Amino acid sequence: xxxxxxTCSAQNIRRCLHKVVLLTLIVIAEGMTADELLSxxxxxxxxxxxxxxxxxxxxxxxxxCAGANCSRLSCYRYARDVxxxxxxxxxxxxxxxxxxxSCFWKNFNFKEGDVRLVQQDQxxxxxxxxxxxxxxxxxxxxxxxxxxxVFFGSVDxxxxxxxxxxxxxxxxxxxxxKRPWFRQSIYVPKGVIVLLDSGPTMQQPLNAGTMDESYxxxxxxxxxxxxxxxxxxDFIKVxxxxxxxxxxxxxxxDSFTQVVYNDTNGNPLLNDLKAFLLSNESGVNKxxxxxxxxxxxxxxxxxxSQLTVxxxxxxxxxxxxxxxxxxxxxxxxxxxxxxxxxxxxxVYKLMPTxxxxxxxxxxxxxxxxxxxxxxxxxxxxALNSFxxxxxxxxxxxxxxxxxxxxxxxxxxxxxxNTFFMSKAIFSLNNVLLGVMGxxxxxxxxxxxxxxxxxxxxxxxxxxxxxxxxxxxxxKNVNISVCMNHSLPCExxxxxxxxxxxxxxxxxxxxxxSVLKRLSCCGDCIRKASKDWPMGKIAGVLVTAxxxxxxxxxxxxxxxxxxxxxxxxxxxxxxxxAVKPPAAVAESGQLRKKHEAAASSSKALR
Numbered sequence: 001x002x003x004x005x006x007t008c009s010a011q012n013i014r015r016c017l018h019k020v021v022l023l024t025l026i027v028i029a030e031g032m033t034a035d036e037l038l039s040x041x042x043x044x045x046x047x048x049x050x051x052x053x054x055x056x057x058x059x060x061x062x063x064x065c066a067g068a069n070c071s072r073l074s075c076y077r078y079a080r081d082v083x084x085x086x087x088x089x090x091x092x093x094x095x096x097x098x099x100x101x102s103c104f105w106k107n108f109n110f111k112e113g114d115v116r117l118v119q120q121d122q123x124x125x126x127x128x129x130x131x132x133x134x135x136x137x138x139x140x141x142x143x144x145x146x147x148x149x150v151f152f153g154s155v156d157x158x159x160x161x162x163x164x165x166x167x168x169x170x171x172x173x174x175x176x177x178k179r180p181w182f183r184q185s186i187y188v189p190k191g192v193i194v195l196l197d198s199g200p201t202m203q204q205p206l207n208a209g210t211m212d213e214s215y216x217x218x219x220x221x222x223x224x225x226x227x228x229x230x231x232x233x234d235f236i237k238v239x240x241x242x243x244x245x246x247x248x249x250x251x252x253x254d255s256f257t258q259v260v261y262n263d264t265n266g267n268p269l270l271n272d273l274k275a276f277l278l279s280n281e282s283g284v285n286k287x288x289x290x291x292x293x294x295x296x297x298x299x300x301x302x303x304x305s306q307l308t309v310x311x312x313x314x315x316x317x318x319x320x321x322x323x324x325x326x327x328x329x330x331x332x333x334x335x336x337x338x339x340x341x342x343x344x345x346x347v348y349k350l351m352p353t354x355x356x357x358x359x360x361x362x363x364x365x366x367x368x369x370x371x372x373x374x375x376x377x378x379x380x381x382a383l384n385s386f387x388x389x390x391x392x393x394x395x396x397x398x399x400x401x402x403x404x405x406x407x408x409x410x411x412x413x414x415x416x417n418t419f420f421m422s423k424a425i426f427s428l429n430n431v432l433l434g435v436m437g438x439x440x441x442x443x444x445x446x447x448x449x450x451x452x453x454x455x456x457x458x459x460x461x462x463x464x465x466x467x468x469x470x471x472x473x474x475k476n477v478n479i480s481v482c483m484n485h486s487l488p489c490e491x492x493x494x495x496x497x498x499x500x501x502x503x504x505x506x507x508x509x510x511x512x513s514v515l516k517r518l519s520c521c522g523d524c525i526r527k528a529s530k531d532w533p534m535g536k537i538a539g540v541l542v543t544a545x546x547x548x549x550x551x552x553x554x555x556x557x558x559x560x561x562x563x564x565x566x567x568x569x570x571x572x573x574x575x576x577a578v579k580p581p582a583a584v585a586e587s588g589q590l591r592k593k594h595e596a597a598a599s600s601s602k603a604l605r
Contacts, residue, residue: 034455037445038465041148041421041438042402044141049425049436051137052152055130056427059489062497065129070503074114074161075169076515077505084111086144086163087521096168096512096519105522106165110144113162115502116174119378125500126487127154127434132501138162147444152425153182154434155388156381166518170510177380177387178228181422181437184403186391189472190320191235191256191313193303194223197325198240198249199290201351204326206376215350219324220277222348222379226322227270229380229387234259235313237306238273241299243289248302252276256312290326293334299323300336300345308340315342318393318474322386323347333360333368341365342474344481346386350376359385361482369485385483388432391424392479397472404460417442417453419460429484 032040055061072078085107094106113135117124134152142148142163151161153176176182202216223238230236235258238251252273259270291299300321307319319342327349338345347368360368367385375382405419422437442453459465487493507514 034451034459038459048137049423052425056488061130065501066498071115071128071132072503074116074167076166077507079506096515097524103524105524107521109164114164116159118157118175120500124156124158125497127158128501149439151437181420182435185422185424185435187231188318188390188393190318192320194238195323196240198242198287201290201326201328218376225379230259232261242287243291243295244287248299290328292329297334316473319343321345326351364480367481388483389481391432
C-alpha cells in the first residue's frame with residue numbers, strides 16, 4: 001500500500017484527514033505510476049479532442065441551442081445552489097471573501113462547466129452551442145477527490161472550463177488564444193513582418209466599427225492582438241507602406257524585436273512597440289496616395305529581402321509576411337517573387353468589395369482573402385487562416401502528440417507547481433477549431449493519488465513525450481496556406497441563435513454578497529466572520545455565556561462537596577442526640593465484653 005508522507009498535527013489535521021479518506025479509495029490509485037496516470041489523462045484528452053471535432057459538424061447542436069440547452073457564463077449572477085459545489089484549496093487568496101481576509105479556499109461547481117467570452121455575437125454562439133456537450137465528457141476526467149481542470153479555447157475567443165467557478169461578471173477578460181497552453185499547441189518558431197497600409201483610404205470609417213472607427217484603427221488593433229500571441233524567441237517587425245515614393249517605412253525602428261517572456265501572465269514584453277502603435281507618431285495614415293498593385297508588390301518584395309538576406313532570423317525558422325490593406329486598388333494578389341521556400345504570404349483585405357472571391361491562393365505559399373465585416377471586431381479570429389496554418393505545421397512536426405508545458409511558476413489560481421497538457425483541435429475540413437487543455441496540479445496529485453510530484457514531472461519530461469519529434473525546419477514544411485472558409489453546417493449560416501446560446505442571468509444587478517456566498521468556503525467562512533461586527537458581538541456573547549456556565553458548574557460542585565461533608569457530621573451528631581444516656585452506657589459495657597472475649601479466643605489459637 002502507498003505511504004503518505006508527513007505527520008498529523010493540529011496544524012495539518014485537515015490534510016491528514018483528507019489522506020485518511022483517500023486511503024479508503026486506494027483501489028483507484030493503488031499501483032498507478034506517474035507514467036500510467038499521464039497516459040490515462042492523455043487518452044482522456046484525445047477522446048474529448050475527437051469529440052470536439054465531431055461536435056463541430058453536428059448541426060442539431062446548433063438548431064437545438066435554446067432554452068434548457070443554453071450555456072452559463074462564468075458569472076455569479078446565476079445565483080446557483082451552493083450545495084452542488086465542492087470546496088478546494090487554492091494557491092492565491094480568494095479575493096471575493098473580503099479585503100482583510102487572507103484565505104486559500106474556493107468553491108468549484110462540479111455539476112456543470114462555465115463559458116467565458118471576449119465578445120458575445122453569433123460567431124461565438126456557434127462554438128458555444130456546438131461544444132456544449134463537452135461538459136458530460138469533462139465530468140469523466142475530474143471530480144472533487146481527483147481534481148484536475150479541463151478547458152477548451154476556441155479560435156473565436158470563447159472558452160469552456162470545467163469544473164465551473166463563479167467570478168465577477170464585469171471587468172474580466174479572458175482570451176484563451178493568448179494563454180500559454182493555447183500558444184503552445186500551435187507553436188512554430190517564426191519571424192514575422194506585418195505590412196500596414198498607410199494610404200488615405202484606410203482613414204475611412206467602417207460599418208463594423210463603433211464611434212467612427214477607421215480601418216487604420218482596426219488594423220492597428222489586429223497587430224496589437226497579434227503581438228500577444230507570439231511565443232518566446234519569435235521575431236517581429238512592423239512596417240507601413242503606401243503609394244508614395246518613400247513606400248516602405250519602419251514603425252518604431254528598422255530592426256526585428258525578439259519576443260521575451262518574464263511576467264507571470266505570460267504576455268510578451270513588447271511594450272515599446274505597442275505604445276508606439278497606439279501613438280500618433282507611428283507614421284501610419286500620413287501618406288497621400290493609396291498603394292496600387294505595384295506599390296504592394298514592392299513592399300512585399302522588400303519584406304522578403306529583410307526576412308532572408310543577412311537576417312537575424314535563424315534559417316530553420318518560418319518566415320511570414322502579413323499584409324493588412326484596404327485593398328482599394330487591389331482585387332487580386334499582386335505579383336511577388338518568393339523564391340525562398342521558408343517564406344509565406346498572407347494578404348488580408350479589410351474593405352469589402354462584391355467582386356472579390358473570399359479566398360485566392362495562387363500558390364501553396366500565398367493567400368489573398370477578404371476579412372468579413374462581422375470578423376473585423378474580433379481581430380485574432382480575422383487572422384484565423386494564419387493561426388490554422390501554424391497549427392497544422394505544429395501537428396505535423398510533433399506527430400500529432402499531446403503537448404506538455406514545463407512545470408510552471410505560479411500561473412494558476414488553484415495551485416502553484418502546475419503544468420498542463422494541451423492539443424489543437426481541427427474541424428472535419430481541417431480548419432483550426434481551438435485547443436483543448438488539462439491542468440495538472442502536482443501537489444493535489446501527490447495528495448489524491450499518492451504519486452510523488454517529482455515523479456510526475458519526470459514522466460512528463462521523458463523522451464517518449466517530449467523529444468521524439470524531429471527538429472523543426474521550415475524547409476520541410478509541405479502545407480498550403482490556403483484555408484477552407486466554408487462553415488460547418490453551411491446550410492445554417494443564417495440561423496440566429498437566441499441570446500447567442502447564453503442562459504440569461506437570474507440577478508438583475510450586481511450583488512457582491514451573492515458572489516461571496518458562492519465563492520467562499522472552508523476557512524474563508526470562518527475568517528470572513530471576523531470582518532462582520534455582528535460576528536464579533538456574537539463571539540463575545542458566546543464566550544460570556546460559556547464563562548458563566550463554567551462558573552455555575554464550579555459553584556455547584558463546591559456546594560455539593562460541602563453539602564456531603566456537612567451531612568456526615570450531622571448524621572453522627574444526630575445518633576448521639578436520639579440515644580438516651582443509659583442506652584449509651586449499656587452499649588459501652590457490651591463492647592468491653594466483646595473485646596475481652598476476642599482476646600481469650602486469640603490466646604487459645
